[in-house]
Amino acid sequence: MARGRLITFEGPEGGGKSTQAGMLIGRLEERGLEVVYTREPGGTKLGEAIRGILQYNTAGEAPCAESEVLLFEASRAQLVRQVMLPALERGAWVVCDRFFDSTTAYQGFGRGFPVEMMETLNQFAVGDAVPDLTILLDINVSLGMQRCAKRQAGHKQQYDRIESEALEFHEKVRQGYLELARRHPQRFRKVDGMRDVEAIAADVWKVVSDVFFAEG
Numbered sequence: 460m461a462r463g464r465l466i467t468f469e470g471p472e473g474g475g476k477s478t479q480a481g482m483l484i485g486r487l488e489e490r491g492l493e494v495v496y497t498r499e500p501g502g503t504k505l506g507e508a509i510r511g512i513l514q515y516n517t518a519g520e521a522p523c524a525e526s527e528v529l530l531f532e533a534s535r536a537q538l539v540r541q542v543m544l545p546a547l548e549r550g551a552w553v554v555c556d557r558f559f560d561s562t563t564a565y566q567g568f569g570r571g572f573p574v575e576m577m578e579t580l581n582q583f584a585v586g587d588a589v590p591d592l593t594i595l596l597d598i599n600v601s602l603g604m605q606r607c608a609k610r611q612a613g614h615k616q617q618y619d620r621i622e623s624e625a626l627e628f629h630e631k632v633r634q635g636y637l638e639l640a641r642r643h644p645q646r647f648r649k650v651d652g653m654r655d656v657e658a659i660a661a662d663v664w665k666v667v668s669d670v671f672f673a674e675g
């Protein structure tokens with residue numbers, strides 16, 4: 460059985476990653492593929508415990524910026540070994556709602572840690588689980604935050620620690636993602652996330668079809 464494919468969704472808050480990942484999975488499953496969905500941080504028992512620490516300070520204190528990086532990488536390393544590689548090896552497709560580019564964008568470009576160092580840590584965490592395709596859902600950060608605020612209105616849960624960062628932080632993250640897409644043009648495809656859900660889904664499907672299902 461051929462190894463499956465690894466597709467990641469990346470981008471600033473509220474760009475529609477979770478929405479579009481769900482829609483893409485539906486379309487891939489219609490083609491008879493086994494698809495595994497993962498989100499970061501989380502996806503394993505260890506990862507979900509780390510998610511609580513990172514998002515809601517469940518350890519009883521906020522992690523310092525250095526710990527934050529390492530906790531994300533620890534969650535990721537566990538997810539790769541326990542879930543992603545076994546799935547890929549049995550031929551399943553894996554769709555990730557955020558993956559290692561989030562660390563480069565948020566902790567590298569956003570918090571200001573050296574980007575090369577983030578990339579080295581990412582490599583250590585994931586080994587050869589490098590995405591075949593990364594879809595960057597680009598969105599203006601105020602529009603993204605407005606969408607998140609709307610989503611929040613229906614829920615009791617507070618904004619998490621990273622969502623609560625200032626708009627300038629999120630702007631650095633957005634610019635960081637755009638830079639990553641320029642640096643890795645083979646792997647990245649940028650999709651305009653500022654339109655309606657269906658228009659974005661059509662573009663996402665076009666990209667996926669071009670990359671994986673093109674004739675010839």
Ligand SMILES: Nc1ncnc2c1ncn2[C@@H]1O[C@H](COP(=O)(O)OP(=O)(O)OP(=O)(O)O)[C@@H](O)[C@H]1O
Binds near residue numbers: 477
């Ligand atoms: N194209 C769209 N137009 C308007 N609203 C949208 C669109 N796509 C998603 N939404 C809504 O905006 C909110 C954020 O979308 P979603 O959760 O998919 O984004 P996300 O990128 O996963 O966000 P986060 O970074 O917080 O995980 C949700 O309430 C969703 O229903």
Ligand SMILES: [Mg+2]
Binds near residue numbers: 476477478556
């Ligand atoms: Mg999401």
